[in-house]
Amino acid sequence: MPGQNTFQSYGSVAKTFHWLTALLIFSAFPLGYFANELAHQIQSPGFDGSQAVIERATLLFSLHKTIGVAVFFTALLRILWALSQPKPGLLHPDRKAEALAAEMVHWLLYGSLVAVPLSGWIHHAATTGFAPIWWPFGQSLPFVPKSDAVAGVFGGVHWVLVWTLAGALGLHIAGALKHHVIDRDATLRRMLPGHASLPQPPAQSHSLLPLLAALLVWAGVLGGGAALGLIGGKQAVETGTAAPVVAAEPGAGAASGWIVQSGTLGITVTQMGGAVTGSFGEWSAVINFEEPAAPGPAGDVEVTVAIPSLQLGTVTQQAMGADYFDSAAFPAALFKAEIEKLAEGYQATGTLTIKDQTVPVTLPFDLALEGDSAKMTGGLTLNRLDFGIGKSLPDESSLGFAVDVAVELEAKRAE
Ligand code: HEM
Ligand code: HEM
Incomplete structure (x- = not known):
């Protein structure tokens, strides 16, 4: 059935998921980036209070979050589908380093599809006063308290994971183009629509090494991010929670009462x-x-x-x-x-x-x-x-x- 994967090629369902996710991510990314730039502008001391800028930032953030949440649910469905499917074999499993890099990047991408939107969502749910996600299911998440500290940590985690995703995506696209332009093999074609005649991949075994390598990368970036103060120390720009909470100090004296x-x-x-x-x-x-x-x-x-x-x-x-x-x-x-x-x-x-x-x-x-x-x-x-x-x-x-x-x-x- 063309909907299903084979050892030779991706089926139409996997292809649709792949390109739909790509479209959503390529939309969420610039929206997040430009919304964040506007938030920085709004918080800079020279900001003139322009309502148009504030409304544009809110609009971009709402679009960003809504598309990001769509990525999250699409990713869950996509992963469930992938688990039920055979995986097309690599066309050059003998090139060990390349195969390891390609599979590690796939793990990084699969993980990012869940972790990137989830970290953004937790950051959002921990803040008050926000550009809303455009949907009717509320803006909070179970187990996520309204807390500046939680918002700060997950703002930082989101940032670190977003740029890890960007790096993985850069490698992924470079790899796909290399196969197509330099190797001139069918790797990209079998992810594209249509059923061109495709070669049979050689027999190959699977190892856990790519997954372990991806886990190491995450441990490295999260650990490095924490050590550099990007996680936790990074201020949540959207929420503008810069000021420390002022101790309540009411009641400075009374006349005769x-x-x-x-x-x-x-x-x-x-x-x-x-x-x-x-x-x-x-x-x-x-x-x-x-x-x-x-x-x-x-x-x-x-x-x-x-x-x-x-x-x-x-x-x-x-x-x-x-x-x-x-x-x-x-x-x-x-x-x-x-x-x-x-x-x-x-x-x-x-x-x-x-x-x-x-x-x-x-x-x-x-x-x-x-x-x-x-x-x-x-x-x-x-x-x-x-x-x-x-x-x-x-x-x-x-x-x-x-x-x-x-x-x-x-x-x-x-x-
Ligand atoms: C945000 C964008 C993207 C994401 C998250 C993404 C993610 C993935 C993942 C997770 C796989 C592995 C599928 C599996 O084997 O189960 C994959 C495969 C693939 N992707 Fe992407 N991808 C993206 C964009 C692109 C782009 C722009 C290209 C082309 C220039 C591309 C080309 C491919 C190809 C050719 C494969 C098949 C690799 C193979 O057969 O070994 N992807 N992608
Ligand atoms: C695949 C999905 C997503 C991608 C690719 C993505 C990407 C980005 C990018 C590139 C930035 C700007 C980072 C910077 O330059 O500092 C950003 C910031 C942000 N994103 Fe996302 N994001 C995604 C999902 C989400 C979701 C689902 C939410 C919330 C529901 C969210 C909330 C935010 C917020 C609030 C910021 C500003 C961070 C801050 O205040 O420090 N993102 N995101």
Whole structure:
């Protein structure tokens, strides 16, 4: 049957898999390369915040990842098929070194077809804030935590494996062309469509040596990559996770009221349809609060937030730019409000100043009071346009208008 391999030639199924994979890889490669170049440009200090460049990078990354995931599944099917098939014999098994090199490269290519996309995919799944894979099956992977460290390691592994694949591919193509042009034998023809008359390969035995050689190459490049700091030390450029996590240090003192012991101030935005959550590492609150017997005024609060302490996945650095928080010109945000006890729960009503915009806001919250300790949880939704954030993105396709703010803190009554 022409679909099946024979000892003489590849069948049509193997040929289709071979050329389909080649097409996908030759697409994924330049897309990854140019997306990465754009990501570097976006993160360089001189970047002007151009939306067109950011959108192009996101588009190239999404295309790259989607095609890469297609490589992964095509490779699995291809390998299953190859396992069920006889392997065409080498036409010159007597040329030992050449045969070893050819078979080692085939192992490197088969391994790369799985390992290259998988490493990219793990890198992607470990990050928040990303150009999505265009498919409906989610962006996470089981057992892969959201972690900058994991993303950094697999970004490096992806890079090392990608360039190993490139090297193997260079040898593979050079070998195929040598057979065709110099040896003038049927090696390339039997991988091409059609059924030209093909010679019978001589009888030959198989050895494990090519596989061992391929494993050695991988051990060498992964070990070398780790020693050179390419793996682990390499920064994940797409995620822009350069800044170390700032230790949360809320609650720097209180007037006559309460001192914040611990807390988080988080925000969630919708980027390219996916939720991206981040938080401010540095903020302080001055809280005066006296629980009234009945609903009514209960005190006041003033919160100052250090804008540059925001960590927001991919867009951390972008968020600081002039069109967004403009942290260079406006390094702090200020929330000033009167606290009121309601029939149920509490609210803080006042103003929030971000950049040069002061907007009235109300923060509803719950409070659990126990002696001199209090636990507060609350949240509100802001509209980024009210504060002139992302004015160059006047619709919601790449960045939603709503910004969910979540506050949690524990405070103790001052002595
Ligand atoms: C990304 C691109 C490519 C990948 C991943 C790839 C991978 C492979 C693999 C794994 C095999 C071994 C098949 C087996 O024996 O089970 C193979 C065979 C072959 N490939 Fe490619 N290949 C690629 C591109 C190319 C190109 C561009 C050429 C031609 C210029 C080519 C020519 C061949 C030939 C002639 C064979 C048969 C070798 C033989 O009969 O011993 N390949 N390829
Ligand atoms: C056969 C499949 C793939 C090939 C050939 C490939 C190739 C590449 C190349 C050439 C680069 C640029 C490396 C550099 O110059 O620094 C790159 C980067 C990248 N690739 Fe892939 N890739 C593949 C699959 C994937 C998949 C499936 C994903 C995710 C789902 C992915 C995610 C990434 C990411 C996020 C980067 C940027 C790395 C960083 O931030 O350090 N890749 N890839």
